[in-house]
Amino acid sequence: METARKWREKGRIVTKWKLYDRKIKLPMNLTREQVKHIADLCRLYLSEEEISHFVHDLISIFRYIEKLNELDTSQIDPTFQTVPLRNVLRDDEVKESLPRDLWLKGTPEHDTSSIKVPKIIDEVF
């Protein structure tokens, strides 16, 4: 999280490292606070015990992942998919979608036409 702040301050102008060969910065002192923050980002409620376990697990896994720093990938394009497909589109025709009565009854709470969820907005603006 330290690194993230530094980048923002520098306005994305890199002086020391090439932008696409940035060394993996291990969150060495991964704290409980940082794990809580990550859990917040992915909307996971964690108990205090779980947080302790995950601090330990994440540190050891990231330490292992640091191995990737042994490789110079500055001239390499990343691969995000292995099939030579691009822009797979279909014709802009209106087709049948999944009918509402098929899936509505499977929702945790619903009325005759919509799904019901807990309050989203606290105040009326």
Add this chain to the structure above:
Amino acid sequence: MEPSELTLSEAVRLLMNKELSSIELTRSVLKRISQTQHRLNSFITVLEEEAMEKAEKVDRERTKEKKLPLLAGIPIALKDIFLTKGVKTTCASKILSNFIPPYDATVVEKLKEQHIILVGKLNMDEFAMGSSNENSFYGAVKNPWDLERTPGGSSGGSAVAVAADQCLGAYGTDTGGSIRQPASMCNVVGIKPTYGRVSRYGIIAFASSLDQVGPFGKTVSDVAYLLEAVAGYDPMDSTSVKCSVPTYHQFLKEDVKGLRIGIAKEYFTKGMEVDVEKAVEVAIEKIKDLGGKIVEISLPHTPYAVPTYYLVATAEASSNLARYDGVKYGFRAEAENLLEMYRKTRGMGFGPEVKRRIMLGTVALSSGYYDAYYKKAGQVRTLIKNDFQEAFKKCDLIVTPTSPTTAFKLGEKMKDPLQMYLSDIYTISANLAGLPGLSLPCGFDHRHLPIGLQILAPHFKEETIFHLAYAYEQSTEWHREKAKL
């Protein structure tokens, strides 16, 4: 011999010649399930009535002298990651424990069109995350070769169901080895096809650039039939490729003269069990006897495959699993407001391994870390893909051990997630490069636990894999051995 002990190929012949009815076959399989389920825990849902009904229908159609599809009347089971309309699909997770899909996966539709008998939904690691089938909300699956050991994962239930004669064929998914590794630990055959070969529509997604559907069978011939049944382009899956499906079972030959077999030194490392190394070396000798030409190749970026995978796969998973929020389907926790509902639903609904991977993936993708983690992993993935491209200039197939060890004891690797991740060391690269890979039996260790041989091929060359696999299989007796239950 019980009908449930037949191979799929044998059963297909007997059904076609009307020497066996689908009802007899299905009844035998269901009986076997009821006798062994409590010991193995391979099934989450068993569809007794529906299966018998379907078997009756198929038998009636057959008496009408109609030409039925090859697999008509064959009892099959599916990993609980395939959406089956009207049939509970849980992905072995609490968060989907009450989910009944409103539609079928394309693969399921295809199988239904061919009149297969669906006997049940199989146990697995939650959201396909695991290598031992111990991460299931429905409890661990046991290995029929030693009930105190894991069958491998994440398609543990699928491998066990085939190994224990609970069905004549099964389907699973493979993201980092989840078909090949359990196949090797249970003495069955399993194949992960080329990425894009089989439709992923209706398959609960884990890592979208790595996931592939594939069959398990008792023999290579069985797996060839099962792959033919589901492979092919699907307009509903934008990552499926328009490439014709060969009739794989026509490529099963008994010699391999002229085939160049690559052996990579990076796959024979320390950490590999002695018995596994010995068995694979003997298998390579056998392949030489059958006419294969052994070529030394190098895949230098192999040691970087596991860390790459645990960035790519977890990043994609953190995105794919964001949909499980208690809103539209599945488990929903009680909460005062929406945010609390999300956090509690996911906190209570997901198991620890799933949460671990979502968090790993979230870090990999988070602002300030994206380039250093996810993009870096993408770049190493290119290097790994290029390794294979180079290697396949010198050989037609690559042969490796499937797993560095045989089946390990339940609980053995649960304390250290990293140890568990390393058991995928030989299978993971194929997913990163999108290559097809098959595992088949090649021997047993001193504890009589199965050992698997892995065969890798260039993209869309599954027929070459089947060629070698069949020839090797027919020259050995490993596939005939069954676990004593």
